[in-house]
Amino acid sequence: MALSIRLSRGGRKKRPVYSIVVADKRMPRDGRYIEKLGKYNPLLTNDDEKRVTLVEERIKYWLSQGAKPSERVAIFLGKAGIIDMPAQPNRPKKSTPGEKAQLLIEEKEGKRKAAQDADKAAKAKAKAEAEEEAKKAEETPAEEEKTEEKTEEKPAEEAPAEEKEEEKKEAAE
Numbered sequence: 001m002a003l004s005i006r007l008s009r010g011g012r013k014k015r016p017v018y019s020i021v022v023a024d025k026r027m028p029r030d031g032r033y034i035e036k037l038g039k040y041n042p043l044l045t046n047d048d049e050k051r052v053t054l055v056e057e058r059i060k061y062w063l064s065q066g067a068k069p070s071e072r073v074a075i076f077l078g079k080a081g082i083i084d085m086p087a088q089p090n091r092p093k094k095s096t097p098g099e100k101a102q103l104l105i106e107e108k109e110g111k112r113k114a115a116q117d118a119d120k121a122a123k124a125k126a127k128a129e130a131e132e133e134a135k136k137a138e139e140t141p142a143e144e145e146k147t148e149e150k151t152e153e154k155p156a157e158e159a160p161a162e163e164k165e166e167e168k169k170e171a172a173e
Contacts (some may be wrong), residue, residue: 002026003067005059005077007040008033017041020054020073022062037062040076052076 002025007116018040018137021033038054045051059082063069071086078085097105154164 003034003065004070005037005062005064005073006070007072015043015091020076022067035062038076052080054080054082056080056082113158 003022004025005020005022007017007018007030007106008021008023009016012054019033019036020038020039020040023031023033027033035058037059038052040052041050054076059077063083071089074083074086075088077083096102
């Protein structure tokens with residue numbers, strides 16, 4: 001008889017609770033089993049002690065009798081330290097997105113890279129302009145002072161012109 005240590009589903013709809021059982025491989029998942037070896041409640045948090053409960057003595061006994069654990073049960077037993085942690089298989093075909101989704105992902109990534117490049121170029125341009133302005137400011141402080149003096153002189157010239165206009169108006173009256 002080929003024995004396996006596997007999960008047997010219980011609980012109600014959308015509220016699963018699994019029993020860890022040793023059963024003949026030919027029996028249905030929720031069918032007849034030989035012995036109950038623990039429980040698994042996936043609704044509890046990962047760090048909860050009651051999420052997986054195991055009867056270690058009986059599990060070791062059935063492993064010595066030739067029972068093979070299923071993938072999920074082997075992971076539980078590996079975490080509990082009863083057996084070596086199994087190598088978890090990589091299933092790339094199941095986890096990869098479809099063709100259309102891959103095209104969309106590539107398109108989004110291309111747009112993101114273009115935006116980053118444009119952003120870098122804009123920053124570099126702004127930095128170069130700032131450096132040029134700083135150089136101009138360092139090179140021509142005397143010219144700025146001359147332009148300030150000229151602007152101060154113009155209002156002085158305009159002021160007598162305004163006075164002349166006022167005098168003409170007074171004379172006309």
